[in-house]
Amino acid sequence: MTYQEFICAIETKMNQKLEGGVKAAQYTAIKNNGKVKKGLLIETPGVNISPTIYLEEFYQRFTDGESMEGLVQEILDFYRIVKCDQSMDANGINHYDAVQDKIVFKLIHTEKNQELLKGVPHFRLLDLSIVFYVLLDVNSRGTATMTVNNDHLQYWDVTAEDLFALARSNVKRLLPAELFTMQQAVDEILCSVPGKKKNLLQESAPEGADFMYVLSNPVRSFGAACIVYPEVLDMAGQVLGEDYYVLPSSVHEVVLVPVSKSMEPGEMDAMVMEINQTQVAEEEILSDHAYLYQRDARSLVMQHSFHL
Known part of the structure; x- marks a missing residue:
């Protein structure tokens, strides 16, 4: 069974089980780095917020031998956890006064997101771009966000510079930076997801390597x-x-390594690329190389632009 056939089968079985006019329909989204993801959009009559459940992981489990019925029940159970019972005030989102305290930013790779960048306000940072979004909600299930596009600027009558100044203030309050050791990061992952393995970047750290630090935010979302x-x-x-070197572990965090404790620059680039190819979802990759922060110059530069 192909992935598309699997989606069709799940859609049919979900609609047989959903009640109260709730409907599941196929949905395709273009994610970060141009990644195309397909899943099911589950709509509730009278509610303007609909969760999308992507099915790649479920398809892999199906090909590994798990039953279709068991997976459908798990998807149903997950939907009942994440569904919204009330509509969001869409009019409020359209008014700058209602959202200005929630506007923040994230980093994405410029070359891999050229189509997206044509329609959104952004600023360049080396080979990366700063883009803006409205942080609508943060809870135990994750975050709800809305990308800020060029139409919003016209409607709100603000400039990209206005957004940047505002967002730089908002992030300190809504998504403050957290710096912690690699060992703390590993302990956090293993405690939150029992049985989860370290990724290659974590495995590459020598035992007790507290000289490696992770930089992210409290919700671990777009913390790079x-x-x-x-x-x-x-x-x-x-x-x-x-x-120190800044290693882009993903769009959600970076790893900081003192120059005196680092490998050769080429070896670090190779490690970052291997992590991206084997451990990081395509839509979560930030960059394929390391950066260097020069303290005296207070400057972040691309790894290939300097020599030790």
């Missing part, structure tokens, strides 16, 4: 953007006490 926060890279340099 912390490298843009005012003074954060400078303060991290004070903690590490020297120049």
Whole structure:
């Protein structure tokens, strides 16, 4: 059974079980880095917020031998957890006064998102781009967001510069930067998801390698953007006490490694690329190489632009 056939089968079985006019329909989304993902959009009559459940993981489990009925029941159970029973005030979202305190930013790779960048306000940072979104909600199930596009700027009568200044203030309140050791990050992952293995970046750290730090935000969502926060890279340099490499583990976090404790630049680039190819979902990849933060110059540069 192909993935498309699997989606059709799940759609049919879900609609046989859903009640109260709730309907499941196929949905295709273009995610970060141009990744196309297909899943099911589950709509409730009278509610304007509909969860989308992507099915790649369920398809893999089906090909590994799990039953279709068991997977359908699991998807139903998950839907009941994440569904919204009330509509969101769409009019409020369209008014700048209602959203300006929730506008934040994230980092994406410029070359891999050229089509997206044509329609959204953004700023370049090396080979990356800063883009904006409205953080509508944060809870135990994740985050609800809305991408800010060029039409919003016209409707709100603001500039991209206005957004950037506002977002740099908002992120400190809504998504403050957190710096913690690699061992703390590993412990957090293993405690939150029993049986979960470390990724290659974590496995590459020597035992007790507390000189490696992870930079992210409390919700671990688009936390790589912390490298843009005012003074954060400078303060991290004070903690590490020297120049350091910034390794893009994903769009959600970066890893900081002091120059004196690092591998050769080419070896770090190779490690980052291997992580991206084997451990990180395509839509969560930030970049394929390391960066260097130079403390005296207070400057972040691309790895291939310097030599030790």
